[in-house]
Amino acid sequence: MVADFAKTNDKLVIRAGAISGKALDVNGVKQLANIPSKEVLLAQLCGLLMSPIARTAVVLGALAAKKGEGTGAGDSVAAEPAPAEAAAA
Numbered sequence: 001m002v003a004d005f006a007k008t009n010d011k012l013v014i015r016a017g018a019i020s021g022k023a024l025d026v027n028g029v030k031q032l033a034n035i036p037s038k039e040v041l042l043a044q045l046c047g048l049l050m051s052p053i054a055r056t057a058v059v060l061g062a063l064a065a066k067k068g069e070g071t072g073a074g075d076s077v078a079a080e081p082a083p084a085e086a087a088a089a
Contacts, residue, residue, distance in 0.1 A: 002014065
């Protein structure tokens with residue numbers, strides 16, 4: 001937050017910083033300021049984990065639909081009585 005404010009305000013100049021007892025120079029503070037928040041990082045991780053699963057589900061769904069088209073058409077014809085059988089009944 002301070003780094004964002006420092007970008008818009010010329011009077012605030014960041015010269016150094018500290019985290020967990022370690023001193024940071026200007027570049028270290030800038031790098032630390034560019035790290036996304038914990039929530040954003042967790043959301044990105046979940047997205048990375050879900051992506052292969054979603055792709056696999058799409059492919060499996062397409063294969064199931066394709067397989068269903070080939071066998072489903074024959075099943076629907078067999079389920080309906082032929083016109084000659086309907087007239088005889």
